[in-house]
Amino acid sequence: MLDVYNQTADHPISYAVGYDISCKNHYYLIMDLLEIADQKMYQDKRYKKEQMAKKPQEFCRNRLAESISTESLKEKLFTILNNSNGEKKYAFLMTDVSNFHLINDYWGYETGTNILNFILKKMELFPQTLFVNRYHSDIFVAVIDITGAEHTAVKKRIIESNKQTTKEVLAAYPVNYLSLNTGIYYLENMKIPGEEIISHSNIVRIKAKDKLCGVCEYTREIALAEQKRADTIHSFKEALGKKEFQIYFQPKISGRKQKIASAEILVRWQRANGDLWFPDSFLPILEETGEIEALDYYVYETAFQWLADRREKGLKLLPLSLNVSPVHFRKIHTFTEKVSHLIQKYEIPSQYLIFEITESTYIHNIEAVNHMIRFFHEKNIRISMDDFGSGYSSLNTLKDILFDEVKIDKKFLSDKLTENGKIVLQEIFHLLKRTNKFIVCEGVETKEMVDFLVAEGCDELQGYYYYKPMEMAKFEQLIG
Template identity: 35%
Template sequence: MKNKYTIFLLYLCAGTILITCFIQIYDLSQYPFESHMDMGSEVYFHFRFSQTITLFLSIAGVSILFAREGINRELKLKAYTDVTGIKNKHACLEEMSILECNDNTLNIGFAIFDLNNLKKVNDFYGHEKGDELIQTFAHLLKLAADKKYFLGRFGGDEFVAIIQNCTEEIMEKYIQDVKQLADKYNKSASVLLSFASGYAISTRNHYYLMEELLKEADKKMYGNKKKMKYENMVENPQLSKILDDDRINSIGRDDLTGLLNYEAFLSVVKKVINLSLEDHDLAILCSDISNFRYINDTFGHKEGNNILRQFAQELKKQSFCLCASRIFSDNFSCLIDVSGMSTDEVTALIEKFNSHFSSIINNEYKGSRLILSSGIYFVPSKDETIDNMLNYANTARKYTKTSYQNILVYRDDIDQLEKKKASIINSFQTSLQNGEFKVYLQAKVRCSDKSICSAEALIRWQMKDGTFYYPDEFIPFLEQTGDIIDMDFYVYEQIFSYLHDRQLAQKVIIPISLNISRAHLIKPLVFLERITNLLGTYPIPTDLITFELTESTYIQDMQSAAFFIDELHKLNFKVSMDDFGSGYSSLKVLKNMPFDEIKFDKEFLLELTDENSRKILLQMMSLVKSLDKVIVCEGVENAMNVNFLEQSDCDIMQGYYYHRPVPMAELVY
């Protein structure tokens, strides 16, 4: 009110001066210079001089008053203007105070806007990007507003709009116009602008004072904020924008696919998890193309690289993909948003994507059969290291190779298995040197008289800490690493030495069977050379050794296996097919098998309760016997097994019913 009185006085003074000026001008026009001379020159001079001084001082005073008011008004304008170009909080409060002093507050609308995720934007991109969003939103508020609307920034990321003579339609239209402008901005923005809003209008039915309007609008805004699902800070299909161009350049990208490289991926994943885990469920996805080298061999490395680029592009298109990286070769990792999804739904989602990409490639490259293998690890908390999470997802991916599944979610039992695997692989060579591996012998008996006729060499691993491993627990891992070759020759040397010592001591000797791993077929001549060297060190009759080769190993590479068996025969070794009937055998294959002995898989004896199974097994034995092969049946566990085999063409039985595996020195025969 003080400002209004000041302005009134200024205008009053200005009016008085103008009237005085008009009177002076009129007086001069009515009394010419000659008439004034009659007054006397000295009196006349003093009269005119006093009038002039009075006029000058009046004009000067009014000018000073106007100048002072202009300066005050300019200072006030600056004091009440925010850096965004709209009014600040002080101006907002004063506007509310002025409106409060009116006769009533009817039809006044009060809207509050609050930016979403501003703290996350500041933390992730820096405060410059956050300030840019604030400036942008203020600009959008002004674009959507009528000139008579009062706009102000009420706090850090809060804005208000006060509209007089407001209706629901006017307010709704204004807020909708702001949303449309924000959507238009987001189409080309690297960081999305998202806001919550709430408003209240004072009406006769719901009459509010200004302070009450503020509280009601604020309450509705927070209600709107809770219902809103925060939008992603970056567009999902354009995740390379997740860091500014000056922070992610050619060093931070994979040259082939354009995805983040490993270091940049780790950095981005860490930031996204820290900022978004409270609002989103996240997971790490690791995928690779099974047998990718065959694609390179078949279509060439150029087309192989093209397939990798295609996979990267398809992955970036997926709405669940937050950021992705090609870790190496055909191995990709991705941070995915799985909010509100169950484990089965996530698995189905990734399976659908994998099938989609496979169909694209298989249609484009005729004759190909591309299969993706994927491992998933759900992010449990911000405390888990990114390296660990990637390792867990990658472990699940690798485990798909042996579990006959294309997609696996990481589980604790996989973790235990992998730790066990790592322990076995890392400690194998040391344990071998320390003599922690023990060779056991399991005797075999003749069907005719149940006497011991031969034995099979088996391996057991007992660590110094007391941990005990059976072959099934460590042999598969040693086959993966290639350490199985050293394992096998350790057993071979133990058996050759054992037989040689008994021979020198003129003790009874029985033939012993030794298992041959698939790895030896890759370099058969190296195997034969080492066996020959063993014979030079431990000269024993070679017919005391029977090498066992599994049916699956033989079937997968019959040509190499046939050469291998032929070379062993030249050295007078016998060769047995182990695990016969475990899923690969056929009459055609059986006809060409160059084996001296056929060892029926123990699964046959587990099905003897079924009459048809009994008949089939008897007929198969009869057929094998007609080919002049020695028949061995393993898995003889009970009297029923023995009774059945006594009526068959079986020559030798092996199983716990007669003999369990024992250390070499403890086998008595």
């Protein structure tokens, strides 16, 4: 309790302790025990007085500033907003130090503590500051009065202040690098709960790490994105149970015959309110939470059911390409067991299945991916490397990959094909053909692209020039 008090006290308080023990092997009468304990207490008192006399200011300076609890912070925010009467405008700031743990690890905790205390003092000097506290670890919170100021001006002042603080820290301490990140939440709604203010500010503090200036404001766009994120996380399981996820088919065209040869299975989220969500809006969130596993198995089973139903009706079957999310490589055996079970359950012939694994997933999980490929090869199922050339591929990759098919990333076909672009694609095709890889190109959008790719021996083409992804019923009408 005294340590906490002394962090902000003008006159620190010290305490002294003395004790001894009376036991069977070292017995004292009670008066002797009290006297010895009293002597030790005075020895401790003298020592601490001497230490304080030697370093009167370091007693406070070398101790990390007290952190404020979330409950206390919420109380402060409520008091400020409750007393503003709408006449004042405030901004809540949350600031941290990038990779602060590296400072502690390399320069020691004393240096780290001194730097944090220095930053706190600098933040207290920021104009129109109502209060500043260390929140936890290397995170600080503050409320500033911005009455009459434009948001752009407020942001500019914070950026300049962070730069100046960083400059002074680098000059005063042995560290070679320091970066501050600040999230800004404008307190325009005086009735917003404190926990929401803290949560929103924390979101933009994290986003600030990706900003060149190190500062990020909470905007309506960010608010909508976070609402959608929360909606995705909390409604996914119920939506999966209600089968709100629909599989879509995007045909792939034979380069030689110019007819539909296969299709890639994609997914859309048909919300109960009528909204249709595209993969980019929910797949990254599900990948982050791990729920993508359940969605993948749902998509596989739906696709397998479609093949099984058509086989029973004697209708035309086409090979289907199915995407494998990176999260499955953490649980290879679980994945292979579930896929095996589904294949056996629906009695799917192996020639109608192609599993797609992205190039980046392969590069970061080579051993696990190769293990999965061998599993599929044992079942005579083809494996495709998706997004080939998206930024990771190299000649060394081509040399060792076990994939049966390579799907050229659509970036190669973006805009107009230049002569240099054609040369690069020709050489890639040449290498892939010599290593017996089946070649698929996605993102095909013009007749010029089609003519070039067909002439170069592309096995299958996929893109808006031919077809966009379509619902099951429409795809069935298309293939008959």
